[in-house]
Amino acid sequence: MNRSLHYVATEIGVTVEDLTGWIERRWVLPIRSGKTLAFDDADRARIRMILDFHRDLAIDDEAMPVVLDLLDRLHATRAQLRAVLQGVADLPEAAQTMVFKKMRGEAEQ
């Protein structure tokens, strides 16, 4: 479900100024349709996360981009790993076993 800037700010409990700042810093990337910004479920969950990080974990504006960047890289890598594993699932069982053995071995090193 798509929501507007003011709705989202009120729903999540963040000020419009803070949220606007986060969008300007590209921490949140809503799409724009004409003059309105539209926030999807992922955008809203991300705003909640940034608010948690900011308010509860005391991550300040200097550290936030580092944290977000590392998290985004982690999710990109997890998505890649998921793609690799989906490919592995199509391989014959013997090949799958080889891959998993290798993965376990690397993990234990």
Added chain:
Amino acid sequence: MTDPYKILGIAKTASADEVKKAYRKLAKQHHPDLNPGNAESASKFKDISGAYDLLSDADKRARFDRGEIDASGQERADASFYRSHAGGPQGAKYRAGPGFDPSDLFADMFARSGRGGGDFHEFRMRGSDQSYTLTVDFLEAAKGAQKRLSFPDGRTIDVNVPAGAETGTVLRLRTQGQPGSGGGPAGDALIEITVETHPLFRREGNNVVVDLPITLTEAVAGGKINVPTIDGPVSMTVPAGSNTGTRLRLRGRGIAPKGHSAGDQYITLKVMLPKEPDAALSDFIENWPGRNYDVRGT
């Protein structure tokens, strides 16, 4: 019930500042968004934030210490954490870097481990699809509209919302998604439509339904009235003797999706008395011979 002091690892005498510090330390460790893929972190975080909720509020803390309330954490729906969206199509725009190019990943990984990558060739791969949602108002969806979307990366595209689009309609825009790798084609953009409600119009299939107030005079004597339709007002005759609930039809004034004939508009009448009591009307009704007519079948 678990002891919130134990959860945060603090003494009963801990100051407000110590409570906050203990909470921050644990939250940094267990926040579900810092632990993607770890299912346990959600319940741990729930306990921690529940304990903090209670102990950071002086009033709640005092009541808990007196044994008046229990510690109970608020369960946060998993979907409210970013991690449950990060891997999905909506999270794609946040995932760092260009589309997944396996040959890049191999080159990178094997360069680091100092081993050869074998006879690895470049993959030609299609970019991944990206999902977006687009909210349109009732009339735009009913009649069709062109909307311009600006993406976070600066691209803009014009989306033709077809007449008759409904909430949940998905439009596929070819090659507007993530770029491909190794010369592969770009993925598609998938635009999911959400239609806003309208104060007047409702939709039933391709028919449009409107509730329309009429005066007592129009109900009894009939008359010409203006009816709003999705293409503007249309004049229509209310037959004499119409009642609340009477349904009239304007043929072909509904929604016309491409390749289908237009639906109809239905008007449900609602007879309204004058806003202020009217003495002459009361007089008339009291002296009206037919005033005790039966409507409940008793």
